[in-house]
Amino acid sequence: MNATHLKLPGIIDVHTHLFQGEADLDEAELALSLRLADDAGVTRQIQLGNLRLGTPTFARPDPEGIRKVNNHTLKAVARCPDRFIGFCYLNAANPTAASLEEIDRCCAVGPLRGLKFEFSLKATEPLYDPIVDRAEALGLPILHHAWINMEGGHEHESTPAEVAHLARRFPKVTFIMAHLGGARERGVCDIADCPNVLVDTSGSYPEAGHVEYAVRRLGAHRVVFGSDWPCRDYRTQLGRILGSQISPEQKAQILYHNAARVLKLEGTRS
Amino acid sequence: MNDLTDVSAWCGHWPFRALRPRDPAALKAYLQSQGVRRAWVSALESVLYPDPMDGNLPLVDAVAGDPYFAAIPIVDPSLALWRQDVEECIKRGAAQAIRLTPNYHEYALTDACADACVRFAGEREILVYVQLRMMDERTHHPLMKVAGVSVADLIALAARYPQVSFVVGAIYARDLARLRESPNLSVDLSLVESPLGLRQAVEALGPEKLLFGSQTPLIYYEANLQKMSTMPCDVPPQHLKGIRHGNADRLLSR
Numbered sequence: 430m431n432a433t434h435l436k437l438p439g440i441i442d443v444h445t446h447l448f449q450g451e452a453d454l455d456e457a458e459l460a461l462s463l464r465l466a467d468d469a470g471v472t473r474q475i476q477l478g479n480l481r482l483g484t485p486t487f488a489r490p491d492p493e494g495i496r497k498v499n500n501h502t503l504k505a506v507a508r509c510p511d512r513f514i515g516f517c518y519l520n521a522a523n524p525t526a527a528s529l530e531e532i533d534r535c536c537a538v539g540p541l542r543g544l545k546f547e548f549s550l551k552a553t554e555p556l557y558d559p560i561v562d563r564a565e566a567l568g569l570p571i572l573h574h575a576w577i578n579m580e581g582g583h584e585h586e587s588t589p590a591e592v593a594h595l596a597r598r599f600p601k602v603t604f605i606m607a608h609l610g611g612a613r614e615r616g617v618c619d620i621a622d623c624p625n626v627l628v629d630t631s632g633s634y635p636e637a638g639h640v641e642y643a644v645r646r647l648g649a650h651r652v653v654f655g656s657d658w659p660c661r662d663y664r665t666q667l668g669r670i671l672g673s674q675i676s677p678e679q680k681a682q683i684l685y686h687n688a689a690r691v692l693k694l695e696g697t698r699s
Numbered sequence: 700m701n702d703l704t705d706v707s708a709w710c711g712h713w714p715f716r717a718l719r720p721r722d723p724a725a726l727k728a729y730l731q732s733q734g735v736r737r738a739w740v741s742a743l744e745s746v747l748y749p750d751p752m753d754g755n756l757p758l759v760d761a762v763a764g765d766p767y768f769a770a771i772p773i774v775d776p777s778l779a780l781w782r783q784d785v786e787e788c789i790k791r792g793a794a795q796a797i798r799l800t801p802n803y804h805e806y807a808l809t810d811a812c813a814d815a816c817v818r819f820a821g822e823r824e825i826l827v828y829v830q831l832r833m834m835d836e837r838t839h840h841p842l843m844k845v846a847g848v849s850v851a852d853l854i855a856l857a858a859r860y861p862q863v864s865f866v867v868g869a870i871y872a873r874d875l876a877r878l879r880e881s882p883n884l885s886v887d888l889s890l891v892e893s894p895l896g897l898r899q900a901v902e903a904l905g906p907e908k909l910l911f912g913s914q915t916p917l918i919y920y921e922a923n924l925q926k927m928s929t930m931p932c933d934v935p936p937q938h939l940k941g942i943r944h945g946n947a948d949r950l951l952s953r
Contacts, residue, residue: 430921465894468930579839613838633835634890635922637915638716659894664925672921 430671432470435681439472441688442663443572444607444631444655446477447505451497454504462658463512469663471656473694476513477545477572478502483518488583489549490520492527499535506540514692515541516572520549521557522585528560536569542692543570548586552595561599570603570691576611576632589616596623603691605653608632609639617646627687629655630669640673640683649679653688702940703927704737704947705730707868707887707912710758711743715840718916723761723768726915731767733920735913736944738768739796739828739951745773746803746833752784756791763792769951771796771828775804776816785819795951796826798868802845803833808852817856821863826950829853830868832890834917850874857881864950866910872896875903885950887912888942889923897926897942898933906938910947 432440447462449455466474482497483490490498498518506515517535519528535541544564550556552573564571575589576582587595589612596604603625606612610632612619620626628643630652643652656666670683688694708730710723720726723740730738740762744754755772762768770793774781785797797820799813806812808829820827832847839845850870854877857865867878867886872893878884889912891900900909913923927943934942 430924461894468928469925576837578837579841579844580837582837610838633838634892635919636716636834636838637718637917637919640919662892662894662896662926664928665892665896665922668922668925669919671925672919 432667432671432680432684435677435684437681437685438689440470440654440667440684441692442466442471442474442656442658443605443653443688444477444629445474445658446660447479447501448481448659450479450501451482452500454501454508458659459505459508463509465658465663466512469667471663471667472512473688474513474658475543475572475688475692476502476505476515478505478516478518480518480547483520486583487547488585489522490518492523492531495520495523495527495531499531499541502541503535503539510540514543516543516545517541518545518547519560521546521554521560522550525556525559529563532560532563532567532569536567543572546571546573548574548583550585552587552591557595558598561595561602565599565602570605572605572607572629574607575616576608577613577616578611589619593620593623593626596620596626600625603627605629605691607655608657609643609652610634610636613639614642617643621646624651627651627653627691629653630683631655631657631661631666635665635669635672640669641675644673644675644679649675649682650687652683653691654684701731701734701736702944703733703735703911704739704944705735705913705915706739706866706910706947707889708735708738708740708915709743709917710740711754713743713917714747720916723758723765727765727767729920730915733924737766737948739771739947740768741771741773741798746800750778751775751804752787755784755788755793759788759791759793769795771798773798773800774816775806776812777804777806777810781812781816782819785823785825789823794825796828796866798828798830800830800833802848808848808856813856814859817860817863821860826864826866828866828868832869835890850877853884854878854881857884866950868912869914872899875900878904878908884908885910885946888926889914889918892926895933897929901934901938906934906941907946909942910950911943
């Protein structure tokens with residue numbers, strides 16, 4: 430099965446990375462990403478960067494590490510402006526002035542169109558507030574990692590409940606909570622009363638039932654397709670949506686229209 | 700293209716999520732609609748019931764005489780009556796394979812009971828299917844976290860019984876290369892996921908040891924079907940044919 434029967438303008442994958450390359454893009458990885466995305470029908474992808482350039486574990490990169498990640502993302506966006514929509518990686522535990530400066534460099538002046546937080550600081554921490562204030566002023570969506578990890582997870586990793594806490598503090602900002610497969614039913618319930626939070630479908634293996642559950646509890650308008658490539662595979666993760674027991678219209682919302690709305694792409698459905 | 704043999708389908712009720720299909724008739728109708736021409740099936744209840752035979756027998760009896768299914772009873776060799784149970788399943792038509800779920804039945808593949816069971820399977824020329832896990836350990840129920848089966852122990856067990864054919868269920872992509880020197884191990888691909896996952900699996904183990912598996916109904920069937928849509932430049936069609944059904948059909952003839 431593919432998505433052609435849904436008659437979409439394309440497929441938007443809101444959660445992708447490039448994990449090779451340092452000062453320069455890794456040409457082989459870039460080519461592979463584009464080839465496999467083409468094969469899967471993915472036409473646009475949010476590029477969240479090579480987080481390894483910040484720290485090997487992704488945790489707590491300093492301002493210099495953050496700039497390395499974002500420089501890499503800026504290069505990817507410059508190389509493939511019609512394909513990649515870059516998000517600016519931040520660590521809210523860094524000095525606030527450095528984060529605000531990076532937002533200005535990458536988003537206000539540069540072409541990046543959203544913010545990305547991984548697991549450097551719990552989303553409940555007030556250090557987020559001036560950064561999200563700036564995101565609100567610039568109209569930037571925020572993609573925030575979340576997991577409920579039964580093996581313990583990462584230090585400073587936010588749960589869905591903690592992302593919901595942040596989202597309630599900033600009801601005018603649109604958040605994409607990453608990893609439905611990590612949030613699962615409890616995480617979906619945690620964000621249910623936050624209409625400004627969508628969930629991306631990435632996270633773990635494609636356990637059956639998650640997509641239907643998210644659609645039932647949140648509405649299809651709050652679910653977006655994410656693969657987490659290259660940690661995961663475009664096609665396999667796409668199978669979650671294509672194989673779910675929801676309507677073709679709901680699949681179309683998840684695969685394209687919701688992300689297009691958040692990203693304010695041309696021709697977006699209101 | 701109705702040419703798939705699914706080596707990891709399940710029937711029954713899984714207590715952690717409301718999943719469908721559950722009964723053999725519904726499972727068959729679903730899998731046939733998805734291009735599966737034959738399915739190896741075990742009972743989900745047998746993973747958790749104190750005596751797996753309480754899940755095995757209803758399934759074995761329900762699919763007896765239907766060549767669409769190969770019923771694979773789950774055996775707990777730590778139970779005193781396991782030999783009798785295997786004999787009973789063979790008598791009722793499930794004669795080709797047994798499945799072990801060591802981490803749910805609280806024994807290790809280094810335990811004497813595992814050796815006894817595999818030795819018995821070898822004598823009866825029965826395939827041994829070792830299920831490493833049911834699901835990503837990170838997503839288990841908070842009150843029931845079950846570690847995966849040791850891949851090192853599995854490799855050692857397979858080496859002790861080179862005449863026995865094993866299938867490894869629900870292995871992760873990162874562990875595939877560890878099986879390279881184990882000629883009697885084939886793998887279910889249901890939890891093998893990475894970019895170019897199928898190509899990397901072929902490179903790691905060769906095409907003859909790879910088996911299409913869906914983990915239906917635990918995993919979205921479509922997700923595993925998508926893996927079979929790999930491009931010819933990555934996995935040649937003749938290799939893909941073996942993965943789709945040929946390799947599995949060689950292991951378990953009808």
